[in-house]
Amino acid sequence: GDGIPVTGTYVVARIYDPGNKLVSTIDLEDLGNGSYTGSYYVEYGLSEGVYTLEVEAFVDNSSVAVDTVYFNISAPSGYSIEVETDKDVYMVPDNATVKALLIVEGSPRPGENLTACLYFPNGTLAEEKLMQDLGNGSYTTWFLLPENYPSGVYSVEVSTVINDTIIMGNTTTVVSNGKLKFTITVNDGYVVNGTVIVNITARVEEGVPIAKVYYHIDEGSAIEIQKPEDGNYDSGEETVIISFDAKHYLGEHEIYVTIEAVDGTNSSKIYVVNFYVRVQPKRYSIIAPYFKHHIREYRASELARSVGANLTGIWWWDTENQEYHSYIPGVSGPDEDFVLNFATGYFIYLTDESYIVEIGW
Incomplete structure (x- = not known):
């Protein structure tokens, strides 16, 4: 404050991705001389682009200063790791062999230390191993998959550090214990x-x-x-x-x-x-719904659509009001589209012999 370094203040850093979505909040450490520090791990798989770093200081729970800077995240050019497993699917117990090819400036690179990590379907680390250098830019290792490993999609991540640059590659594989639901x-x-x-x-x-x-x-x-x-x-x-x-x-x-x-x-x-499925003759018939339950509410319009153009009318007798109610396909409106109830008879008229198909239980 007033040009003098301030200690003992709560300072927080927020990082936003290129779409302005908050990806991390970091409470900065007070170094005691007015400086504050914190770190953010740039993990594999983050979107490339311009990120926003917002730093805000608080005194007595009130914001007193905000500053914003921008930084760019991009994949290192000229470096890559191609990762594969010997199977797409493993039935436990089994061994999973992992192979990796390290490419630097367009050529395979032997002589580096590559680490392979196997992750459970929930993202937690199952095992980490140093890979064997095969001398031609290829590296290999294997993971034991015991019977108690859960079924799901596992990920394998291989990484190394060259010239202070983290190079990573990954793939996925399926593990099944034969007890899928x-x-x-x-x-x-x-x-x-x-x-x-x-x-x-x-x-x-x-x-x-x-x-x-x-x-x-x-x-x-x-x-x-x-x-x-x-x-x-x-x-x-x-x-x-x-x-x-x-x-x-x-x-x-x-x-x-x-x-x-x-x-x-x-x-x-x-x-x-x-x-x-039943067959009804042409002209008038009396039918009742075969099933008590249907996926959709079983209305006159559903019956008409199931039969097609041969069905020209559906009627039912309202015993309480002593009158007929009718549904004429293509003419009647939604307010005339009555429900067809189980164990109730309905008159229909068919211009030709027709199949009536009903789905339910």
Whole structure:
């Protein structure tokens, strides 16, 4: 204050990334001569760009001074470490071999000290090892993966220091203990012109990547879903669409979904939902919902969409008010779209013989 160094003051430094998001807060140490110090570790994987360092001093809990400087973080040019493991998936117990290639100024560099770190799926360090120099710029080591290691996606990080510059490389690998937990969530399900469409999310709780999702109708052959909604099977949670023409199946049937994880080394078959198919003749019929529960609320519009253009009207008799209520596809509004209740009969009119497909339980 007033040009005189001040001691005994609380000084804090805040670091913001290029997107102005706070990434670190550091309480600075008082050196006793008006100077304050602290350190920030620039870890591997930070976004490159201009960072903001804001330093603020407090006296009696009141801010008395703020200063801001800027610094740039960029990857060191001419240095790289390429890291790989001998397998993409390990079934414990097993040994994981790690290989690294150190490149300096475009050429492999032997004779350096490289350290490999194995991290659990939660980010904590499992083991750290000094790698063996193979003499040609390549380095290697191995990690024991015992039976008690949890399933999940592990990361391997290799680093060294050259000319006061930290060079790092990393990769990921999957470890499975054969006790994966699979779950299925049905997000939506409906029928359009006899085609069943079910939207589901498949999960492996340990975060192990899903390799494949397929379904069976009853105990029939597996039908593989080629791609999830995001385009690739590459995570422990994938959303997929099951779609098939149900008119080939009369009566009640079951849909089973199978999730395969870690390249098929673990899988689980999970029952999803029932569907029921019946054939109704042209002209007037009386029908009742087959299932008591449905994925969507079972309204007249759902029945009309499931049948298609052949269905021209749905009616029900209101015994309390002694009057008919009707739903005419393409004409009736949302306020006329009544719920179809279990064990209640409804009149329908079909211009031709039609399949009525219902999904539920």
